[in-house]
Amino acid sequence: MLAHVQPARRARRDLRDRAGSVHRTRAQARPRRRRGVSRIAGGKCRHCCLRSGQRSSPLLRAARPRLSCPSLRARTSGRRIADLPERTADEWVKGPPENLRERAAAGFAKKHGVAVDELELRDGFLGLTVPGRALREVLPEQIDRIVRGFSFTKSMRWDESGIRFARPVRWVLAKLDGETIVGETSFGHRFTHGAVEIPTAAAYADALRAADVEPVAEERRRLIVEGLDAIGGWSDPGGKLAEVVHLVEKPIVLESRFDERFLQLPERVIVTTMQSHQRYFPIEGNRFGVVANGGQPDVVSAGHTQVLEARLEDATFTFERDVAAGIDALA
Structure with missing residues (x-):
């Protein structure tokens, strides 16, 4: 019997194993798409809001240091990336x-x-x-470079512009104080609000909060932890909290329950089913915490209970099958 030999790997980056469904035959490795972002110098005390709407975990920090702004506040969620430089550095x-x-x-x-x-x-x-150039002169070119400067583990080309991004860029908005540099509107919560007018850069956060969006990740995390603490007894062994913060824009925390018959499963199986598949937070007994993106609490809670019980049914079948087969069959 021949020992299993691991096949030779392809070049790293985007031409790795199983890349045949993405690239043509004999496609050549390409250089990295991330481009440098030139520095913006100057001492203009202006308030600028750059915001890009998309469907991916944001990586604004990757391009942000190149802007040479001493005071930048990142506002990120699963649908938007925003930065608010209060002034540019000399x-x-x-x-x-x-x-x-x-x-x-x-x-x-x-x-x-x-x-x-x-x-x-x-x-x-x-x-x-x-001496720096006026921001209104610099921003249009910088916005394009910032978007192109993001680096993702996986990215795609979405249109004829050739820009590669993790998800389609739906809108771009840049405000310099009350002046519009690029775009006219932002967008609120996916299910409850459409276009939202941002009158000034300083009003960005308040305008989005009025449209059911909390733009600050730290504030969303605080709301989630407060909600889970109010329920009590929650745990996060898989470290899913950091991920959930960027999956919701209007977090509400709900307590749900699953059928007690599933408690016959080992606790590790139940917790893995909760966290690996659904990003729930285990609570003692048959309870679990759910972080939802708004919605009617009763309807949302019932829906998550159905989803988890279906997952636990699958886990029960697999666990009982493996127990019946014995450890030798799994070796």
Whole structure:
């Protein structure tokens, strides 16, 4: 008998195993699609809101540091990515060491169009602060670069523009104070609200909250934990809380119950069925916590009970079959 030999793997990135259904035969590995995002310099104290609606876990932090903004507040959920820079940072251009002032300072100053006596001294080096461009001039080009700059483990090309993203980009909105740079509206809760007008960048969060969307992930997490604590006795052995925070935009926490006959299953089987498949939170006995994205509590709770009991039926069948077969048959 020949030992099982693991087949040779293909190149990493998107041309890996089982890629035949995605790429043509003999497709060549391509360079990474993530593009650099140039820095925005300047000291303009303006309030800007950049927001992209999509259907994926957001990764705004991947592109955000390149904007050189000292104060950025990410607002993320499963459908939207937003960032609110309150101002852009001045950009310090480092020049020659101070001890080379006579030879190199003149060339450095000429290159940047300033006089030698206008250069500043920091930490033993000469340099200057580059004045920034107005945000209204920079934002349109930066928005495109930011969206293209996201990097996902899995991404797809969705239209003729060639942009690769985890999910289709449904809308883009950028506001500079009360001025619209790109787009006109955002969108509220998927099931209860349509287009939402954002009058100013500072009003972004309040406008979405009025449309049944909590844009701040930390606040959604707080609401979920408070709801589960009110029920009491919950646990999260699989660490699903961090995932659930980004699956809902208007979190409501419900207590549901499943049929007690399933308690004959080992606790580990029940918990795995709850968390691996449905992202529920186990509670003592036949109870479990559900985090829903709004809706009528009674209807939502009953629906989740039906779903979990169907999963537990499958788990019962598989468990009883394996017990009957014995450990030797599973070796």
